[in-house]
Amino acid sequence: MVFCILLSLFSLFTDAISSSVYVSAFSLVNDFHVLVSLKQGFLSPKPALTSWNSSNPSSVCSWAGVLCSQDRVVSLDLTDFDLGGSASAQVSRLDMLTNLSCRK
Numbered sequence: 001m002v003f004c005i006l007l008s009l010f011s012l013f014t015d016a017i018s019s020s021v022y023v024s025a026f027s028l029v030n031d032f033h034v035l036v037s038l039k040q041g042f043l044s045p046k047p048a049l050t051s052w053n054s055s056n057p058s059s060v061c062s063w064a065g066v067l068c069s070q071d072r073v074v075s076l077d078l079t080d081f082d083l084g085g086s087a088s089a090q091v092s093r094l095d096m097l098t099n100l101s102c103r104k
């Protein structure tokens with residue numbers, strides 16, 4: 001539950017941050033690094049995240065729960081992953097993210 005609340009909180013700041021600090025850095029590679037850092041913040045169990053291959057940036061759009069549009073991550077659905085831990089503040093750098101689901 002803490003995890004979900006943190007995610008919601010950070011997503012509120014996405015627009016504000018993306019319009020200033022990180023503008024030139026945004027790309028799918030940026031999204032990849034953000035998701036890798038998110039994965040590192042999750043506590044086990046992580047078997048649902050085995051498709052999150054941190055050595056293959058170009059595979060990010062085929063990772064479980066990740067939806068891309070025009071080569072950017074636009075949706076993150078972690079509903080069925082049974083994740084614990086905290087979400088990195090990095091999630092705010094997913095500037096094209098419009099849908100974030102973490103629990104049913």
Ligand SMILES: *[C@@H]1O[C@H](CO)[C@@H](O)[C@H](O)[C@H]1NC(C)=O
Pocket residue numbers: 053054055056
């Ligand atoms: C992850 O990606 C690397 C580089 O493409 C590849 O060599 C490796 O087999 C992949 N690992 C998994 C578990 O898919």
Ligand SMILES: *[C@@H]1O[C@H](CO)[C@@H](O)[C@H](O)[C@H]1NC(C)=O
Pocket residue numbers: 075077099100101
């Ligand atoms: C967000 O993702 C969830 C889970 O995939 C889906 O049920 C929901 O319809 C999506 N919402 C929007 C606004 O796309």
